Amino acid sequence: MATVTSAVPEPEAAERLRRYYARRHVYGRIGVYGAAIFAALACAGPFVWSTITGTKLNADLYDAQNNPFFYNQPPTLDHVAYLFTSTAFPTFAWNTLWVGLVVVVITLVLGVPAAYSIARLNRPWSGPMGIAIFFVYLVPPSLLFLSLSRIVVWLGLQDSTWSLVVIYPTITVPVSTWLLIGFLKALPRDIEEQAMVDGYSRMGAFLRTVVPLLFPGIVAVVVFAFTLTASEFIYALSFVSPTSEKVVSTGIPTELIRGDVFFWQSLQASNVLIAVPIAFVFNLFLARFISGFTMGAVKG
Amino acid sequence: MSVAVEVRNLKKMYDGGHVHAVDGVDISTEEGEYLVLLGPSGCGKTTLLRTIAGLEQPTEGEVLIGGSVVNGLPPRVRKVAMVFQSYALYPHKTVRANIEFPLKAEQMDKAERAPKAHWAAELLGIDHLLDRKPRQLSGGERQRVALARALVRDPQVFLLDEPLSNLDAKLRASARDELRRFQERLGTTTIYVTHDQAEAMGLGDRIAVMDHGKVRQLGHPVEVYDDPADTFVATFIGSPPMNLVPHDGTLVGFRPEHLLPVETVTGERVTTPFHIERIEYLSGDRHVYGTVTAFGEDTRAIARLPATIPVPLEAGEKHEFGIAVNRVRFFDADSGQRTGPIRLDSHHG
Amino acid sequence: MAEAAIDESPRTARAIARTRLADRDGFLAWIFLVPTVVYVIALVAVPFFLAIAFAFSDVTSGDPSYDWAGLTNFRRVFNDAVFWQSLQNTFVFTIVSMLLIVVLGKVLANILVADFRGKWIVRFLALLPWTTPVALSTVTWLWLLHSIYSPIDWVLRNLGLIGDNVYWLGRPTTAMISIIAVHVWRLVPLAAVIIMVGILSIPNDINEAARIDGAGFWRRMFEITIPLTSPLIAVSALFGAIFTFTDIAVVQVLTGGKPGNSTHVLASWSYIRGIGGGDIGQGAVIALFLFPLLLAAAVLILRAVRRMETI
Numbered sequence: 001m002a003t004v005t006s007a008v009p010e011p012e013a014a015e016r017l018r019r020y021y022a023r024r025h026v027y028g029r030i031g032v033y034g035a036a037i038f039a040a041l042a043c044a045g046p047f048v049w050s051t052i053t054g055t056k057l058n059a060d061l062y063d064a065q066n067n068p069f070f071y072n073q074p075p076t077l078d079h080v081a082y083l084f085t086s087t088a089f090p091t092f093a094w095n096t097l098w099v100g101l102v103v104v105v106i107t108l109v110l111g112v113p114a115a116y117s118i119a120r121l122n123r124p125w126s127g128p129m130g131i132a133i134f135f136v137y138l139v140p141p142s143l144l145f146l147s148l149s150r151i152v153v154w155l156g157l158q159d160s161t162w163s164l165v166v167i168y169p170t171i172t173v174p175v176s177t178w179l180l181i182g183f184l185k186a187l188p189r190d191i192e193e194q195a196m197v198d199g200y201s202r203m204g205a206f207l208r209t210v211v212p213l214l215f216p217g218i219v220a221v222v223v224f225a226f227t228l229t230a231s232e233f234i235y236a237l238s239f240v241s242p243t244s245e246k247v248v249s250t251g252i253p254t255e256l257i258r259g260d261v262f263f264w265q266s267l268q269a270s271n272v273l274i275a276v277p278i279a280f281v282f283n284l285f286l287a288r289f290i291s292g293f294t295m296g297a298v299k300g
Numbered sequence: 301m302s303v304a305v306e307v308r309n310l311k312k313m314y315d316g317g318h319v320h321a322v323d324g325v326d327i328s329t330e331e332g333e334y335l336v337l338l339g340p341s342g343c344g345k346t347t348l349l350r351t352i353a354g355l356e357q358p359t360e361g362e363v364l365i366g367g368s369v370v371n372g373l374p375p376r377v378r379k380v381a382m383v384f385q386s387y388a389l390y391p392h393k394t395v396r397a398n399i400e401f402p403l404k405a406e407q408m409d410k411a412e413r414a415p416k417a418h419w420a421a422e423l424l425g426i427d428h429l430l431d432r433k434p435r436q437l438s439g440g441e442r443q444r445v446a447l448a449r450a451l452v453r454d455p456q457v458f459l460l461d462e463p464l465s466n467l468d469a470k471l472r473a474s475a476r477d478e479l480r481r482f483q484e485r486l487g488t489t490t491i492y493v494t495h496d497q498a499e500a501m502g503l504g505d506r507i508a509v510m511d512h513g514k515v516r517q518l519g520h521p522v523e524v525y526d527d528p529a530d531t532f533v534a535t536f537i538g539s540p541p542m543n544l545v546p547h548d549g550t551l552v553g554f555r556p557e558h559l560l561p562v563e564t565v566t567g568e569r570v571t572t573p574f575h576i577e578r579i580e581y582l583s584g585d586r587h588v589y590g591t592v593t594a595f596g597e598d599t600r601a602i603a604r605l606p607a608t609i610p611v612p613l614e615a616g617e618k619h620e621f622g623i624a625v626n627r628v629r630f631f632d633a634d635s636g637q638r639t640g641p642i643r644l645d646s647h648h649g
Numbered sequence: 650m651a652e653a654a655i656d657e658s659p660r661t662a663r664a665i666a667r668t669r670l671a672d673r674d675g676f677l678a679w680i681f682l683v684p685t686v687v688y689v690i691a692l693v694a695v696p697f698f699l700a701i702a703f704a705f706s707d708v709t710s711g712d713p714s715y716d717w718a719g720l721t722n723f724r725r726v727f728n729d730a731v732f733w734q735s736l737q738n739t740f741v742f743t744i745v746s747m748l749l750i751v752v753l754g755k756v757l758a759n760i761l762v763a764d765f766r767g768k769w770i771v772r773f774l775a776l777l778p779w780t781t782p783v784a785l786s787t788v789t790w791l792w793l794l795h796s797i798y799s800p801i802d803w804v805l806r807n808l809g810l811i812g813d814n815v816y817w818l819g820r821p822t823t824a825m826i827s828i829i830a831v832h833v834w835r836l837v838p839l840a841a842v843i844i845m846v847g848i849l850s851i852p853n854d855i856n857e858a859a860r861i862d863g864a865g866f867w868r869r870m871f872e873i874t875i876p877l878t879s880p881l882i883a884v885s886a887l888f889g890a891i892f893t894f895t896d897i898a899v900v901q902v903l904t905g906g907k908p909g910n911s912t913h914v915l916a917s918w919s920y921i922r923g924i925g926g927g928d929i930g931q932g933a934v935i936a937l938f939l940f941p942l943l944l945a946a947a948v949l950i951l952r953a954v955r956r957m958e959t960i
Contacts, residue, residue, distance in 0.1 A: 014368035022372055032763045036771045039760050043838060044774035046789045047781075049800060053792065061798065068800035110688060113681035121678035129682070131951075136689055138888070138947060139697065140895030142916035143939050146923040146932045147699035148692070150713065170692045173685060202677055231782040233898040234916070238924050249784040253791075253902050264792055271789050275781035282780040283773045290846050355857050376863035388854035392876045401872070405863035449862070 047272055054079060054269030061265065079265035080273075083256075087263070088243050089270055092251035095161050099247060100226040102165050107172040107225045108218065114173075115180030116206060120189070130181055137174040144170075145238045152239050163239040164247065168232060172225040179224065182292040183217030184210070220288040223281055230278065248274055303366030303456045305329045305352060305489060310361035312347050312513075317359075321347040323513030324361070332487045334480070336504030338494055340536065344513035345493045346461055352491065353459050354378050365457060376405065381455035385462040387446040389434040395421070395445050396430040402453045420452040440471050447479075451486065458483070458490040464499060476502055497537050501525070509533045528553075528629070531636040540587065540602045544631070547596025550642050551631040556587070556604035558627040561611040565622035570595070570644050574603065574621040576613055588613060592621070595644050703933035710927035722930040732935060735913035742829060742914055743893045749833045751886050754840025759870075761845050779838035787902040790831045794818055794903075821911035824904050828912060832899050836889060843885045847878035880953055887950045894946075895939050915939055 041048075049069065053061065060066055060073040083089045117123070118130045148167055149158075157163035191213065195205040211218075236250040243255055248270070256267045306328035312321045322344045329335045337345040350356045352363055354375035362369050370378050381402075390398050399417040408416075421427040424444040434442060443463060450458060463479070464472045480503050483490050494500055500507050501521045508518045509532075517529035528534035528542070534553055535541040543559065545552040562571050572594035580587040584607040592601045603621060605611070613619055632639045707718040726732050761772055778786055793801055794817040802814040817823045851874065859869045897916040900906065906913040906921060913921070915938055923932020 011368040014370060014373070017377060018369075018372045021374060021377075025372075029765075032760070032765050035760045036763070036765055036767075039757055040771045040774040043757075043834070044777050046786070046793055046834075047777055049793070050789050064797050064803070068798065068803050110685045114685040117678045117681035121674045121681070123675065123678045126678075133685075133689075135947060136693055138891055138943065139693055140891065140916075140939065140943070142895040142897050142919065143700060143936050143943070144693065144696045146919070146929050146936060147696035147703060149710075149924065150699070150703075150708070150929065151692070151696060153713070167692060169688065173688065177685065202674060206677075227780060231784075233782075233784045233901070234920065237901070238920070249782040253784050253788050262792075264798075267788055268792060271781070271785045274785055275777060278782075279773060279777045279780040283769075283776060286772075286776070286842070290842065353861060355860065375857075375861045376865070380861065382858070382861045384854045384858055386852065386854045388852065388858035390855060390859075390873060401859070401864070402862035405865075405868060449858075453863075 047275060050268035050272050054265050054267075054272060056265060058265075079263070080269045082263070083266040083270055083273075087266060088246070088251060088255055089248075089266070091244055092246055092248040092255075093274075095245065095251075096230050096247040096249070099161055099164050099168065100229045103168040103172055103229045104222050104225050106165070106169045107176050108221065110169065110173050111176040111180055111221065112211070112214070112218070115177045115184055116210060118177070119181045119184035120192075120210075130178075133174050133177050137171075137178070141171070141232070141234045145234050148235065149238045157239075159240055159242050159245060161240060161245045161247070164229075164232075164236060167235050167239070168229045171232060172228050175228070176221045176225050179221050179289070179292040180214070180217060183214055183220075186291065187213050216288065217292060220285045220292060223285050224289060227278055227282060230274075303489060304331045304333075304364075305457055305491065306364040307348070307352065308362045308364070310348065310351060310363065311359045312344070312351055312356060313359045320344075320513045322351065322358070325510075325513070325515050327508055327515060327518060328364075329489055329491065330505075332489055334483055334490045334492065334503060334505040336492045336494060336500040336507045337510055338497060338500040338504075338507050338537075339510035341495055343510045345495075345510050347513075348510070349382075349459050349461055349491060349493050352457075353380050353382050378457075379455055380457045380459055381450035381453070382459040383443075383446045383450050383461065383463045385465055387434075387442045387463075387466070389442060389445055389449075391434050393433075394430065395426065395432050395434070395437070398434070398445055399430075399448045399452050402449060406453060416452055417448075420448040423451070424448045439467050440475060443467065443475060447482075451488075455488065458488050460490065460492045462494055463492075464494075465496070472499075479503065497539070501537075509536060511536070527638075529638055531631050534629070534631070540604065542629075543592075543599070543601040545592060545595045545597065545599040545601070546633060547642065547644075549633045550596075550639060551633050551636075552595045552642075552644065553629040553631055554623050554627055556602045557606070558623050559592075559601060559603040559621050560605060560609060560623070561613070562620040562622035563611065564609050565624055568625040569622040570625060570628065571620055571622040573618050574601070575618050576615055578615055579613060586613070700933050700936060703929050704937050706930050708929045710924075710929060718930060722934045726931055726934045731910040731913060731918060734911060735915050735918040735935075736938065738825065738912060739894060739914040739916075741825065742832070743890055746829050746832050746836070746893050747886055747890050749829070750836050750840045750889055751882060753833065753837045754844050755875075755882075757837055757841035758844035758848060761841055762848050775841065776838045778835045779842075783835060783898040784902050786835060787831055787899050790827070790834075791818075791903060794827050818904055819908055821908060824908065824912045828899055828903055831903060832893065832896065835899070836893070840885065840889065844878060844882060847881040848874055851877050880956060883953050884950055887946045887953070891943055891946050894942055 052069065052071070055075040055077060056071065057073045057076050057078075060071065063072075066072045114133070118126050118133070123129075152158050152163040152167070155163070155166065157166060187210065192205040192209045195209045196202060200208060230247075231249060233249050236247050240246055240250065243251070246255065252267060252270055252274075256263045256270070307325055310322055310325045313319060314321055325344075325348060327335070337348060339345045347356060351358050352365075354370065354373060354377075358371065362371055364370065365378055365380070390401065393401065396417055399420055400413045403413045403416060417430075418427060421430055424447055426441060426444045426448060429437060429441060429445070434445065437445065443466075446463070460479075464475055467475055476499055492499075492503055494503075504521055506519060507521055507524050509516045509524060511532050517524055517533045519527075524533060525537055528537065531544060531551060531553070534544070538555055540556050542553045542555050559574070562569070565571075572592045574588070574590045574592055576588055576590040578589040580589070586605040586607075586609075588603040588605060590601065590603070591598050605613075611619075628641070628644070630639050630641055631637060702715070704722055705718060705720070707716045707721070708714070757775060761768075761775065765771075793799060796814060796816050796819060799814060799817065801817075802811065805811045805815070815823060817827045855873060855877075856869060859873050864872065895916055897914070897920060900912060900914050900917040901920065904912045906917055910918075915935055919932045919935035922935060923929050926932075
């Protein structure tokens with residue numbers, strides 16, 4: 001046991017200690033790698049297994065005795081091909097894509113000026129408004145979906161993908177505005193002030209200096225908002241029932257099914273096909289999301 | 301109790317060997333010595349300190365504390381204490397809990413901890429602040445808390461990383477004095493990192509001047525100032541820095557305070573006309589900017605005249621200046637290293 | 650007067666007027682904000698109050714005319730055992746998930762901030778459950794928990810731990826456990842990222858000072874990292890609780906409330922009644938029960954944030 005006045009160890013003891021800590025270091029490294037591998041497997045294991053399942057022959061898959069983690073018979077891409085040729089998957093994917101893109105555009109058109117107004121124009125209500133925007137994000141879809149479903153009917157948009165275009169910005173605008181406020185606070189004010197001194201109006205400075213400088217943040221918001229719309233479930237489930245109007249998040253769980261038999265391989269393949277690209281893009285921007293959220297929280 | 305610290309051929313590289321933060325340093329301290337590592341930012345002095353502390357592992361070479369090699373040992377076994385530039389106080393703990401933290405880590409009894417913490421706090425005159433949180437303290441108070449936390453468990457070595465740089469200029473001078481008296485009282489070997497030459501000169505028993513990961517000179521403050529080993533040390537230390545006049549592959553160096561109107565230089569001297577361009581008055585001294593035309597190529601130089609030299613000077617005029625011969629230093633123009641004296645043709649008339 | 654000096658030709662006058670408008674911060678601040686505010690009021694605030702109004706009405710999808718129904722819907726909902734079951738399920742689901750998510754999130758965050766080769770790929774894989782649309786990842790779990798072909802059961806069978814398949818989603822308790830497990834699996838990466846942000850925001854000096862002061866890994870974790878990140882974790886946990894409390898996707902896709910109606914949560918039961926059964930009034934009543942907890946969580950969040958600012 002260490003005591004307060006113990007001296008630095010004698011050379012032999014130091015050598016022993018050094019060996020002890022070298023060993024501990026090695027165990028520590030093994031521990032870190034072990035934990036990292038375990039974490040990766042726990043999180044991504046289902047997707048790995050989805051990939052294997054998606055390329056299995058029926059005879060291989062539907063045999064409860066077969067090892068589910070390996071190919072007991074040669075793999076096949078038939079089910080992936082089936083997904084694209086004989087199911088509504090391409091429709092779902094297309095719907096998700098265009099809904100996502102239109103929603104992203106609406107989000108930016110509403111969110112960028114709103115964020116600028118709150119972050120930069122120094123009104124007395126800027127602070128409370130920022131918090132209010134954030135709390136709107138807390139109002140859950142499950143509280144609103146019933147009345148929104150009536151509103152969608154009144155708008156004549158029931159069973160149309162357009163209903164999602166109208167409603168989804170309620171989810172994306174608050175969180176995107178919050179993110180953009182964070183990015184704006186990280187931009188130096190000097191540059192737009194310089195532009196104003198150089199003869200541009202506030203509006204001109206906003207368009208000519210702030211928007212271009214904000215571009216990396218805007219890209220992050222695009223990714224984030226798109227991911228949110230692609231993941232949304234309850235609105236899509238409540239507003240849209242025809243197959244041709246569905247998006248992936250409702251179409252895949254409800255339509256890739258015949259009677260009560262799921263097309264398991266195609267289903268799993270479609271999950272991987274959607275999950276991996278989103279996760280990939282998301283990872284590219286992770287650091288930026290983090291800085292956006294934390295900068296927004298710092299009072300400016 | 302006090303032990304010596306020694307580093308042998310220490311190297312620390314980053315980016316797979318592309319960046320040499322510390323590039324072959326050999327230093328050893330005496331027991332109880334106050335050693336200052338001085339250098340511009342990025343010279344490797346902080347990396348060296350962190351390697352001694354055990355926060356970084358050296359790429360090559362050895363660190364010895366009290367005669368045993370401590371490479372590979374974590375900081376806590378090395379019995380060193382460190383004061384960070386930011387003070388790194390635990391923001392969620394009270395001053396008392398901050399000071400007690402190292403004792404707690406040693407699993408000392410609660411009953412023993414309290415008096416020790418109080419002793420350390422009293423020593424630094426912060427015993428009335430024990431229940432405050434760091435954010436309620438001023439810069440100077442924070443620095444004292446950091447010191448108290450460092451000394452509470454009687455470390456064998458103190459490592460201080462620019463502990464005064466976050467204080468305002470006024471406080472800095474008094475804190476510097478206090479640090480010095482403190483160390484004298486405790487007698488603990490101390491390694492102090494700074495980029496401020498005034499701190500280095502005022503505090504150090506010896507100064508190691510570092511640049512680009514190498515020690516350029518290790519010596520007593522007077523030595524480093526009066527006899528710089530190379531042009532880097534000569535120009536890094538001293539404010540304004542040493543004047544260097546090129547002369548056939550040699551640089552003739554002399555400090556501004558030795559370049560004086562010729563009528564005030566007695567004894568063996570060399571002289572030069574000095575074309576005065578500008579004069580600044582700084583706290584009683586006159587800093588005279590101009591060009592010397594003897595000793596070699598015409599070179600801009602600065603003379604510092606103490607208030608005790610009343611010779612009237614004016615911008616635009618030419619005045620004869622002189623330097624005592626024993627104050628002139630010579631450096632090789634290519635390597636920058638000190639060389640033997642060369643003959644200077646003094647100007648007469 | 651100043652006006653006298655201004656060139657009065659119409660073009661410049663208009664330009665000046667425009668410039669003046671574009672320069673007035675107060676005006677711009679409103680113009681920039683109004684569309685968002687209007688949109689949010691129209692599609693968040695209005696539906697919110699509409700939901701309250703529906704709770705006291707007899708509106709159904711077949712007969713959308715509004716008639717005051719007083720507390721009829723409340724009475725019918727309260728007399729339904731499924732409602733009480735789903736209320737209980739919601740609390741169990743939220744509390745158990747949040748505890749697991751925070752603890753496992755902390756563990757995963759520690760792994761993700763550690764220094765090792767191949768960090769990028771581990772981070773990518775670890776984030777998959779969170780970035781994948783929830784309905785899709787839940788479908789994957791549907792198959793992992795399949796009554797006959799579940800690979801989890803296959804492993805357990807081959808290890809000799811079970812004789813027959815567990816039939817995870819076929820029994821109320823195991824179905825609830827499955828729902829919680831999937832939800833935890835899905836949100837742990839998000840929790841880990843948030844906690845990671847907290848850990849990384851602690852100045853390096855503080856950790857190094859603790860190492861010099863002799864603190865080992867566990868002491869640093871419990872005396873430095875956890876106290877310094879706890880406000881952030883508390884706020885995030887409250888957010889997580891809100892999302893969990895109101896989540897519908899996992900239940901809807903994984904069990905659809907089955908077996909029987911034993912695994913419904915408030916949100917899914919509200920969906921079944923309001924959209925599935927078309928009884929919007931009843932669905933609205935059930936959804937309204939989400940509100941008190943939301944309010945409580947929001948107040949707690951505000952308070953925690955305020956405390957955070959004083960540290």
